Amino acid sequence: MSTNEELIGRDEINDLEAILSIVNTDADAAIRTVADNAEAIFTWDYEKGKRPALNKLYEKAKGAMWNGETDLPWDTVVDQEQVALANAAAQGGIEQGMDLTGSPLAKWGDKEWLQLGIEFQNWSLSQFMHGEQGALICTAKIVETVPWIDAKYYASTQVMDEARHVEVFAKYLDTKLSGHYPINAHLGLLLDDIVEDSRWDMTYLGMQIMVEGLALAAFGFMHQMTTEPLLKQLLRYVMSDEARHVAFGVLSLKEYYAELSDAELLVRQEFAFEAAVRMRDRFMQQEIWERMGVAPKDVLPLLLENPNRLLFQQMLFTKIVPNCKKLGLLDANDGWLRHRFEELGVIQFENLTDTSDEYQAFALGEAELNSQSA
Numbered sequence: 001m002s003t004n005e006e007l008i009g010r011d012e013i014n015d016l017e018a019i020l021s022i023v024n025t026d027a028d029a030a031i032r033t034v035a036d037n038a039e040a041i042f043t044w045d046y047e048k049g050k051r052p053a054l055n056k057l058y059e060k061a062k063g064a065m066w067n068g069e070t071d072l073p074w075d076t077v078v079d080q081e082q083v084a085l086a087n088a089a090a091q092g093g094i095e096q097g098m099d100l101t102g103s104p105l106a107k108w109g110d111k112e113w114l115q116l117g118i119e120f121q122n123w124s125l126s127q128f129m130h131g132e133q134g135a136l137i138c139t140a141k142i143v144e145t146v147p148w149i150d151a152k153y154y155a156s157t158q159v160m161d162e163a164r165h166v167e168v169f170a171k172y173l174d175t176k177l178s179g180h181y182p183i184n185a186h187l188g189l190l191l192d193d194i195v196e197d198s199r200w201d202m203t204y205l206g207m208q209i210m211v212e213g214l215a216l217a218a219f220g221f222m223h224q225m226t227t228e229p230l231l232k233q234l235l236r237y238v239m240s241d242e243a244r245h246v247a248f249g250v251l252s253l254k255e256y257y258a259e260l261s262d263a264e265l266l267v268r269q270e271f272a273f274e275a276a277v278r279m280r281d282r283f284m285q286q287e288i289w290e291r292m293g294v295a296p297k298d299v300l301p302l303l304l305e306n307p308n309r310l311l312f313q314q315m316l317f318t319k320i321v322p323n324c325k326k327l328g329l330l331d332a333n334d335g336w337l338r339h340r341f342e343e344l345g346v347i348q349f350e351n352l353t354d355t356s357d358e359y360q361a362f363a364l365g366e367a368e369l370n371s372q373s374a
C-alpha cells in the first residue's frame with residue numbers, strides 16, 4: 001500500500017505550503033511533450049454489438065454531433081464586466097461570509113473585486129480548454145489501446161467531440177473574454193500521469209471517470225449560474241457530449257474491474273485518490289491570486305474556510321463518487337477509497353445516480369437538434 005508521500009508528494013493532504021510549491025515551470029513553452037508508453041492493439045474480432053451498451057452509445061453519438069462554428073450564437077455581444085457582476089450577485093458576493101480583517105483583501109474596493117471576477121472567468125475557461133485538450137489526447141490513445149472493437153468505435157466519436165470542445169472554448173476565450181491562463185500545474189501533473197500510464201484502463205479511469213466526471217459537475221454549476229446566453233448554450237451542448245463520455249468510462253471499466261484482483265484494484269483506488277487530490281488542489285486557483293498581486297498563502301487559509309467555497313468544492317465530486325461506487329472502487333480492500341473520500345469530505349454523494357444511468361437525461365432534445373444548421 002502506497003503512502004501519501006508516494007501518491008501525492010506530501011504526507012498531509014491539506015499541507016498548503018506543499019500544495020502551493022507546485023508551480024508551472026514551462027508556462028512560456030509552445031508545446032509540451034509526454035511519453036505515452038503504450039502499445040497499440042489491433043483486434044481481429046470485428047463483431048459489432050458484442051458489448052451492447054457500448055454499441056448503443058456509439059449509435060447515439062453518431063446522431064448527436066453538432067457544429068461548434070454554426071450551431072452556437074457567436075454574434076452574441078458579451079459584456080464581461082456585467083457577467084462578472086451577475087455571477088458575484090448569484091453567489092451573494094464573492095467575499096460573503098468571510099472576515100477579511102488583517103488580510104490583503106481588507107483594503108480591496110469594488111474595482112478589485114470586479115477584476116477578480118473577470119480573472120476567475122478567464123482562468124476557468126482556460127482550464128476547461130486545457131482539460132479538453134487532455135481529453136482529446138487521452139481518447140485518441142484509447143482508440144489505439146483498448147482491445148474491444150465497440151470501444152474503439154465509440155472512442156473515435158469522442159475524439160471528434162473533444163476537438164469540438166477545445167475549439168469552442170478557445171473561440172470563446174479569444175473572442176468574448178479578456179485573456180488566457182497557462183495550464184494549472186496540478187491539472188498538468190494529473191494529465192501527465194494519465195497519459196504516461198501504459199495500462200489502457202488507467203486512461204479511462206483518469207480521464208473519463210475523474211477529469212470528465214469533475215468537468216461534468218463544474219460545467220453544470222456554471223451552466224446554472226451564468227446568465228450569459230452564448231456560454232449557457234455552449235455549456236449545454238458540451239454537457240450533452242460529456243455525459244456520454246463519462247458513461248463510456250463507467251460501462252467499459254465495470255466489465256474490466258469485475259475481473260481484477262484486490263491488489264490490482266488497490267492500484268486503481270490509489271490512482272483515483274491521487275486524481276481527486278490533484279483536482280481539488282487545482283481549485284486553489286493560485287495563479288489568479290498571483291495575477292491580482294496577492295500572495296496565495298496570505299489569502300487561501302481564509303478562503304478555504306468560506307462555507308460557499310466548501311460547498312462548491314464538494315459539488316465538484318457529485319459525479320465522481322457515485323461512479324467510483326458503481327465500479328466497485330469505493331469498497332474494495334476494506335473501503336480504502338471510501339476512507340479517503342471521507343477525509344476529503346465528499347463521501348455523502350455515493351448514493352446519487354451514476355452516469356451510466358443518467359447520461360440520456362443530458363441528451364439534446366429533438367428541438368435543439370432540429371434547430372441546428374437551420
Ligand SMILES: [Fe+2]
Binds near residue numbers: 162242
Ligand atoms: Fe470534452
Ligand SMILES: [Fe+2]
Binds near residue numbers: 135242245
Ligand atoms: Fe469529454
